[in-house]
Amino acid sequence: MTVEPNASAPDAPPADAAAPDARGGTAPGPPSPLDAPPSHRGLWRERGFPAFWAGQGLSQLGAQFAALAMPIVAVSMLQATDAQMGYLNAAETAAFLLVGLPAGAWLDRVRKRNVMIAADLVRVVAVAAVPLLWLANMLEMWHLFVIGAVVGIATVFFDVGYQSFVPVLVRDEHVGPANGALEATAQTMRLGGPAVAGVLLRVVSAPILLAVNAVGFLFSAISLMLVRDDEQVKPKHERQHLVREIGDGLRFVAGTDFLVRIVGTTALTNLGTSIGMTLSPILILRILGLDPAIYGVLMTLGAIGGLVGSVLANRIARWIGEGQALALSTLVFTSSAALLPLAAHFPPLAVPLLIVFEVLLGFSILVYNIVQVTARQRVCPKPLLGRMNASIRFVVWGVMPIGALLAGWLGTVLGTVPAIWIGTVVAMLGALPILLSPYARMRQLPTRQAE
Template sequence: MTTEPEASAAPTPASTIPDTAPASPAAPPPGHRGLWRERGFPAFWLGQGLSQLGAQFAALAMPIVAVAVLQADDAQMGYLHAAETAAFLLVGLPAGAWLDRMRKRTVMIAADLVRAVAVAAVPLLWLAGMLEMWHLFVIGAVVGVATVFFDVGYQSFVPVLVRDEHVGPANGALEATAQTMRLGGPAVAGLLLKVLSAPLLLAANAVGFLLSAISLMLVRDEEVVKPKHERQHLVREIAEGLRFVARTDFLVRIVGTTALTNLGTTIAMTLSPILILRILGLDPAIYGVLMTLGAVGGLVGSVLANRIARWIGEGPALSASTLLFVASAALLPAAAHFPDAAVVLLVLFEALLGFSVLVYNIVQVTARQRICPKPLLGRMNASIRFVVWGVMPIGALVAGWLGTAFGTLSAIWVGSIIAMLGALPLLLSPYARMRALPTREDATRQA
C-alpha cells in the first residue's frame, strides 16, 4: 500500500545486537518505556519528526507548483511522479546490497544533505524567474535517488539502533510522529499559502532534511559492517536477497498485495491534484485542510496498530486494514460525481486511507524485520521495495497516458479498481487468519 513506512519505514548487516526475534505484537511488548532509554533513539526520533514536518509542506506545495504555477497537464503530472519514483525501480536492488556494505547512518546523512540542496533549488529558481517543469523533473529524480538510499537505510537502521523487543514500539513511535506532523503540517502550509507562494514552502522541506542530517550526526550506534573478506560479489549478494524474499511465502504475499495496491493508488493519486484543484475547483488552502483532517486517520492508525494486532491477532489486523483500504478506494473518484458532498468524501477517503495504510504497514514491516536474518535486512527490504515502489513510476506514466486518452476521472477510476483488486493475494492466504505471523525461526524451517 502506498506510503509504506519504509521511512513510513525501509530498507542490515550484522550488528552487535543479539540476533533474536523481537516480541510479537500479539503479546504485550516488554519494556515499551525502555525504548526512550535506548541510546540514540530520542535524537533519531526528533530529527525524523522535524524532517516529516518539512515533507508535509512539500507534499502540498509541489503539486500546487506544478498544477497552479506551471499549469501542468495530465501527462506532465505523470512524468513528474515517474521522475520522483523512478529510482526505486532503477537503483532499488543494488542500493540494498550497497547499504549492507556501509554504515547506514553515514549513508542517511549524505542522502539528507543531497535532498536539502536539491529541494532548495526550486524556490531559488522561482525567485530568479527561471523555474520550468523540466526543472521539477530533474529535481524530483535527484531527490528520488537520495530517498532510495535514505529509506533503505532508515528501515534497516531501526533494528540496529534499538533492541529487538523495541523494534515494534520504535516503528510505532516513528509513525505516530510522522502522522502528527501530517496532521498539522498541511493546515499550516495551507494558511501560509495565503501570504507565500507555493515554491517558497519548499524551503521548509529543505530545512527539514538538513535537521534530519544534524540529528543523525548526534546519534551513536554499534553497527558493525561486514568485513570486505566476508563479502560476496555484488550481483550474488543482490540475488541472495531476492531468493530470500521469493522463498518466503509470507513475503511473497505481502509483495503481491502491496505492489498491486501501490500501482492502483499511484495511478489515482498522480492525477488527484488535477481533480481537486482544477475539476472540483477547491482552493489550495482547503486542499491543505483536507490533508490535515485526513491525517487524523493515519495518526489513530499509527497509535493503535500494535494494540489492534494484540487484540485480534497480526494476520486479522492485516486483513481488516486491507479490507478497510478497499472500502476507501472508491471515495476519491466518487467525489467528482457528488460535488456537493465532495469535501466530506475527500475527508473520509484521506482518513480511512491513512488509518488502513498505517495499521497495515506497521504490522507487516515489523513482521518483515522479525522474519529476516539481520545480515540480510538491507537486501530483503531493498528487494521488496524494488517491486512495491518500482511499480510507482510505471503507474505514474500509465496515469498520464490514461488521463490524456480517456480523461482524468476515468483514469482515477481505473487506478482505484486496480488498488481494490490488490487485496486478494493477502486475503486469499493462510496468513490472513494467523494470530502470530511467521518468525525468523519459521522462515529457517521453511527454507
C-alpha cells in the same frame, strides 16, 4: 497512497501516508508512539540521539510542507497536464525501482552516517533550486522533473541508511524507545504539517514553502554531523558478492507463499493508488476547485486515520485474529479508493467524501502494514531480514513510477476522472491475493520454519 512503511499505502515511500508498508530494513516497522515503552530517560543521555531526533523532526516538518507545496506549484502555478504530473511522480519514485536493491546491499558495506549526510546535502541543493528558479521567473516543469529525480535518488540512500542507524547510535535497550520517539515526532509532523502549510499558503507562495523543506534537510545534515557513532563496517573478507547477496533475498521472497501474496497485494494496490494519487491534485485543485488550505486539511485527516490505525492495529489483530485483520484491512483500503473518483461525480459532497476517503485509507493501511510487517519479520530468518525487505520494497515501490506514467497517459487519452477510476479498479484487484488465500482465515499468521 502507498501500502507499506509509511503510513498510508502498502509498502510506500516516505512522506506519504497512503500506502501499506514500505519501510524495509532489519528493524520492525515503526512502532506506534502510544506503544512505545514509558519514559526511558537514559535515551536522552545517549550521545548524539537528542541532536539526531531534533534534526529528523525538522526534516519531517519540511517534508510535509513539500508534500503539499509541490503539487500546487505543478498544478496551480505551472498548469501541469495529466501527462506532466505522471512524469513528475515517475521522476520522484523511479529511484526505488532503479537503485533500491543495490543501495541496500551497498550501504551494508559503508558507514551509514556519512551517506546520510551526503544525501541530505544533495537534497538541500536540489529543493532550494525551486524557490530560487521561481524568484528568477525561470521555473518550468522540466526543472521539477530533474529535481524530483535527484531528490528521489538521494532519499533512497538516506532511507536505507536511516533504517539501520538507530541500533548503531544507541544501546540495545534504548532502540525501542528511540524508534518510538522518532515515530511519535514524525506522526506529530504528519498531523500538523499539512494543515499549517495550507494556512501559510494564504500568506506566502508555494515555492517559498519548499524552502522550508530545504532548511529541514539542512538541519538533518547538521544534526548528523554533530553525532558520533561507533559503527564498524563489515570487513571485506566477510562479504559475499553484491549480486549474490541481492539474489539470496529475492529467492527467499519468491519461495515463500505468504510473502508472494503480500507482494502481490501490495504491488497491485500501489500500482492502482499511484495512478489515483498522481492525478488527485488535478482533481482536487483544478476540477473540484478546492482551496489549497482544504487540501492540506485532507492530508492531515489522513494522518489522523493513520495514527488511530497504528494505535489499534495490534488490538484488532488480537481481537479477530491476525489473518482476519490482514484481510479486513485489505478490503477496506482497496474499496475506499473508490471514494476519490466518486467525489468528482458529486461535487456538493466532494469534501465529505474526500474526508472519509483519507481517514479510511490512512487507518486501514496502517493496520495492514503493522500486521503484515510483523508477520514478515517472523517468517524470515534474521540474517535475511534486510535483503528480504529490500527485495519486497524493490517490487512494491518499483511499480509506483510505472503507475505514475500510466496515470499521465490514461489521463491524457481518457481524461482525469476515468483514469482515476481505472486506478481504483486495479487497486481493488490487489485485494485478491490475500482475500483468496488461506491466510485470510488464520488466527495467527505463519512463523519461521527454519533458520
